Amino acid sequence: MTRVLVCVQPARGHVGPTKPIVEALLTRGHEVAVVTGARYRETFEKLGATVRVLPPEADFDETDLDGSIPGRAGLKGLKLARFELVNFVRAIPAQLSVLDLDVDVVLCDPLFMAGLALVRREQRPRVLVLGFLPFMPPVPSGPNSAILKALAPWVLGPAQRQARDALGEDPGMRFTDWPLHSDGVLQMTCPGFEYPRPGAPLHFIGPATVSAASEHPLPSWWADLDGSRPIVHVTQGTVANDDLGRLVEPTIAALAEEDVLVVATTCGGRLRPGALPGNLRVADFLPYDDLLPRCAAVISNGGYGGVNHALRYGVPVVVVGASEDKREVAARVTWSGAGIGRARASASPRAIRRDVRAVLDEPRYRDRAKELATEIAAGPSMDDVVKLITA
Structure with a gap:
């Protein structure tokens, strides 16, 4: 022991x-x-x-x-x-x-x-x-x-x-x-998502977070995620939700006329009153281990854990973020080739639409995200992690 x-x-x-x-x-x-x-x-x-x-x-x-x-x-x-x-x-x-x-x-x-x-x-x-x-x-x-x-x-x-x-x-x-x-x-990532650091005491163990339906129950509209349209998930993370006008609301506007299903998590935030497009589904929280395998793209404010959770399932990402460590995450997204990173506090609907269309239409982003998913899957199991800690 x-x-x-x-x-x-x-x-x-x-x-x-x-x-x-x-x-x-x-x-x-x-x-x-x-x-x-x-x-x-x-x-x-x-x-x-x-x-x-x-x-x-x-x-x-x-x-x-x-x-x-x-x-x-x-x-x-x-x-x-x-x-x-x-x-x-x-x-x-x-x-x-x-x-x-x-x-x-x-x-x-x-x-x-x-x-x-x-x-x-x-x-x-x-x-x-x-x-x-x-x-x-x-x-x-x-x-x-x-x-x-x-x-x-x-x-x-x-x-x-x-x-x-x-x-x-x-x-x-x-x-x-x-x-x-x-x-x-x-x-908690793979080597392909971190800059080379010769001599640094790094052990790449992949993302550790688990997000299952037992913690976040499925909403009534879950059956709509039937694969008939590409699913694009947007989130501002678990903390920065005082103003959903930074990313979530511009994404909703950007993709309102696109042939995709937009799934937004508000994590305690509130959308502005008004009519919402028919291709939008909203929840406070969702089980990522059920949602992400269905997604064609994820739009995020750059939380390291959330981005790596998406990469675990081979989902390309668009990151728009500049607070805390978000600028660094955006830089790694671009550097790794698994998506598009913007070191900005917010983005216009036009810019978001352009970046989402790029990651959906250009195979190189999904191909690279899948390569990182393979790296993550080949990494240590939780048994290996425990052995490393207790060695």
Whole structure:
């Protein structure tokens, strides 16, 4: 039996891919403790894990980020990015206060910045990183990379100083680089979707998230997905749904006259009142493991987990996103050839229609997505992942 400590930020996009790994460890007889926010305590306790809740100063409510994180409201763009990086690093002392390191292995969320403190210790358990984000964000890429690199000191500097204050000394590395000093990164994709990183401690394990009908019941219109028309799924992810006018509504308008069936998930958001086209079907959430095999294309704001979930089933993607790590995901979509990535906060119906028609009509996108699906299928099984963790 191996004693495993799992540290994960209280966000759906982080908990979703972590939960199957925790369940697999418990099912195979290992001892698992989880440190996360109050919102997800029950999620892990139901699996049989011991849960320690983060102190209030390190916890937050992803459904009300502005209300639960003082100082966040009103910030946008790079100012918001700079604030959030500082906030992640500021949580280090509070996170460390609830970590019981009498374990064999620590599985750590890359944004759970107590990992920075752990990898610097000479005497410590093995530390493995849960790679459900693009490896080593932020790594500026794409057509505006020179501009982003020039801005990096302004964006990263405050958080780097905060890391020095939290640790009581210079960390000896850039705070974003701590996964490089871990004992391995369980990267939840395949090699074809990540830039080559010679020497990086990467273990490609494929997407871990499971999304079944047992969690998200099928809607009454599910029989309409009969394959008579290409199915195009659009989502803004699980968090950024305060304004569906960024991507979901422009997609609905863009494809209203196309011979496709548009399936939109709102994830708690609300469409503007008004008539909706006949080729639209809407749900709050849907089981991806049932939906995605039926899809001809996915339009996304660039969540790493959601994009890789689509690639698991060989579905080409159109990504429009620029917040958090979305710019990096968009760049990887274009680089990998599995779709079209736009590092933008929103897109017009005309632009969306053009990109969707491209991924539907040009075989190279689907062919490449299928190649990545084959890579993912050839990757480690969950038994292999558990062995890697408990070795």
